[in-house]
Amino acid sequence: MSLANFVSRVFNRAYRCFGSFEELPKHCGTRVFVAADKKTREQFGNALAFCFGNEIYVKNRRLWTVRIKRHEMVHIRQFKRMGLYFPLAYAWEYCLNGYWENVFEKEARRGERIKKKR
Numbered sequence: 674m675s676l677a678n679f680v681s682r683v684f685n686r687a688y689r690c691f692g693s694f695e696e697l698p699k700h701c702g703t704r705v706f707v708a709a710d711k712k713t714r715e716q717f718g719n720a721l722a723f724c725f726g727n728e729i730y731v732k733n734r735r736l737w738t739v740r741i742k743r744h745e746m747v748h749i750r751q752f753k754r755m756g757l758y759f760p761l762a763y764a765w766e767y768c769l770n771g772y773w774e775n776v777f778e779k780e781a782r783r784g785e786r787i788k789k790k791r
Contacts, residue, residue, distance in 0.1 A: 692716055694730065700742055703749055707731045724748045725760070740785045747784035751777055 692713030694706035706728065708714040717723075717732040722741050724730070729745045731737050752759045759777075766775045 697731075697734070697737065700729070701746060702727075703746070704728045705731065705737070707734045707737065724752065726752060744781045744785040747781040748777070751780070 693709040694713065695709045697705040697707055699705065703724075704727070708717065708731070714732050717730075720732065721736045722729060722731045722745055724745045727749055729749070731741070751763075755762060763775070763777050766777060770776075772778055
């Protein structure tokens with residue numbers, strides 16, 4: 674079992690204590706969970722989705738769009754590349770630069786762009 678899988682399992686069990694989730698079909702081998710009730714959705718605040726390890730948590734099933742899938746998959750790759758350092762680096766970057774200027778979010782926004790076929 675990889676470190677990312679282990680961390681995801683621990684986080685998943687801990688996070689489920691704070692809310693109720695339904696599992697959606699896997700996306701690119703990644704487990705996806707959607708908030709199952711209003712109380713859990715409220716815990717997301719302004720976030721539409723987030724990932725931890727190799728799992729993605731979505732606020733609402735309608736929000737699980739191609740754009741969000743691509744965005745969150747960039748964060749999955751960032752986590753795999755950086756390991757447990759990623760959440761710390763992300764938090765530090767967020768504190769310094771906020772959401773929109775966060776280098777990890779900039780990379781994810783670049784990754785969510787849909788490439789048009791010619």
